[in-house]
Amino acid sequence: MHKVDTQLKIGIIGLGRIGQVHLAALKTIKNVEVVALSDISLDHVKKTAEEYQIPHFYTDYHNILRRLDIDAVWICSPTSHHFTQVMEALGNNKYVFCEKPLDADKDKIQTIIDSYPDINHRLMVGFNRRFDPDFANAKTTLKKIGKPVIIKITSRDPFPPSAEYSRQSGGIYNDMSIHDLDMARFISESEAEQIIAIGSRNFTEDTDTTLITIKFKNGVICNIDNSRKASYGYDQRLEILGDQGMISVENKKISHTRFYFENAIESSVLEPFFLERYKDSYIEEAKAFITSIKEKKEFPSTAEDALKASLLADACAQSLEQQKLIFL
Ligand SMILES: NC(=O)c1ccc[n+]([C@@H]2O[C@H](COP(=O)([O-])OP(=O)(O)OC[C@H]3O[C@@H](n4cnc5c(N)ncnc54)[C@H](O)[C@@H]3O)[C@@H](O)[C@H]2O)c1
Numbered sequence: 001m002h003k004v005d006t007q008l009k010i011g012i013i014g015l016g017r018i019g020q021v022h023l024a025a026l027k028t029i030k031n032v033e034v035v036a037l038s039d040i041s042l043d044h045v046k047k048t049a050e051e052y053q054i055p056h057f058y059t060d061y062h063n064i065l066r067r068l069d070i071d072a073v074w075i076c077s078p079t080s081h082h083f084t085q086v087m088e089a090l091g092n093n094k095y096v097f098c099e100k101p102l103d104a105d106k107d108k109i110q111t112i113i114d115s116y117p118d119i120n121h122r123l124m125v126g127f128n129r130r131f132d133p134d135f136a137n138a139k140t141t142l143k144k145i146g147k148p149v150i151i152k153i154t155s156r157d158p159f160p161p162s163a164e165y166s167r168q169s170g171g172i173y174n175d176m177s178i179h180d181l182d183m184a185r186f187i188s189e190s191e192a193e194q195i196i197a198i199g200s201r202n203f204t205e206d207t208d209t210t211l212i213t214i215k216f217k218n219g220v221i222c223n224i225d226n227s228r229k230a231s232y233g234y235d236q237r238l239e240i241l242g243d244q245g246m247i248s249v250e251n252k253k254i255s256h257t258r259f260y261f262e263n264a265i266e267s268s269v270l271e272p273f274f275l276e277r278y279k280d281s282y283i284e285e286a287k288a289f290i291t292s293i294k295e296k297k298e299f300p301s302t303a304e305d306a307l308k309a310s311l312l313a314d315a316c317a318q319s320l321e322q323q324k325l326i327f328l
Pocket of ligand 1: 013014015016017018019038039040041044059061076077078079081099100101126127128165175274278
């Protein structure tokens with residue numbers, strides 16, 4: 001595998017919403033250097049390179065893959081480009097961080113896995129919520145509540161994505177619910193045996209509102225509540241009921257100041273979206289990537305995790321279409 005000096009050199013492909021977040025996160029970390037950026041929009045990539053003082057920028061991402069000084073590539077392009085770019089980056093002997101979903105087609109994820117027996121040492125998938133300090137704390141302190149029995153995950157976006165984004169996203173289950181399906185596996189520490197999804201179209205041309213119920217092999221039952229629109233902000237909550245207590249991760253607000261009046265109590269609104277709500281998680285995720293390389297460990301969220309979440313996403317779509325419980 002590629003040998004890394006003390007300073008890990010990184011190239012980023014795709015400088016849209018999440019690419020900008022990762023660039024800002026990487027700039028806060030010691031021992032890494034972002035040396036090149038790529039985006040199909042020249043104006044955009046040039047402006048970003050100037051703003052962050054990145055020495056090289058390209059409209060063709062192959063220029064990043066060809067650079068021998070680059071150790072790792074961050075793939076932040078639209079989902080429909082992930083498979084090709086991941087395979088090319090791995091073929092060029094780069095460590096790869098790829099945004100979720102690894103691909104909307106599970107067969108392509110399987111191809112990535114089959115192509116490299118040591119894939120868990122080469123590729124990490126961006127399930128950033130595992131690295132959110134509050135969710136991570138819930139996971140590490142699970143034992144305090146005894147045996148977990150119910151997991152409730154609420155994940156609602158403030159507004160739907162653009163039609164262009166949706167077209168390349170793989171649909172609500174592979175694009176949005178995939179985070180929560182991964183979180184359900186992560187917290188339950190089990191695999192699903194039954195899943196059912198119902199959904200409706202309220203704000204867009206596609207399914208944009210859904211409830212998913214999963215029964216895991218260890219008996220844990222999970223409910224996921226997703227909406228592409230929540231008029232009051234980015235609603236992200238987690239609740240775990242155990243036989244000896246409950247863990248609850250509440251929403252993050254912009255401010256914690258509360259005002260009390262005779263007829264009302266006023267408090268701040270929620271963090272507006274993922275850039276703000278999960279800011280710390282992207283930094284922790286990047287640090288975990290770097291530590292895994294330095295310590296020659298498997299990455300903490302792998303292509304196999306991506307495949308398992310993708311199988312659940314497909315089962316949700318199947319359940320919705322066939323209006324029935326799916327046995328896995
Ligand atoms: N983990 C998270 O919290 C999170 C949040 C948002 C998006 N995502 C994922 O990140 C990916 C990108 O989403 P986004 O919201 O940033 O999309 P976006 O549309 O805002 O940005 C995509 C960028 O990629 C560029 N691009 C397109 N084709 C390219 C190519 N061939 N080479 C280089 N650049 C190219 C576009 O010009 C655009 O700037 C998606 O897979 C999405 O699922 C993850």
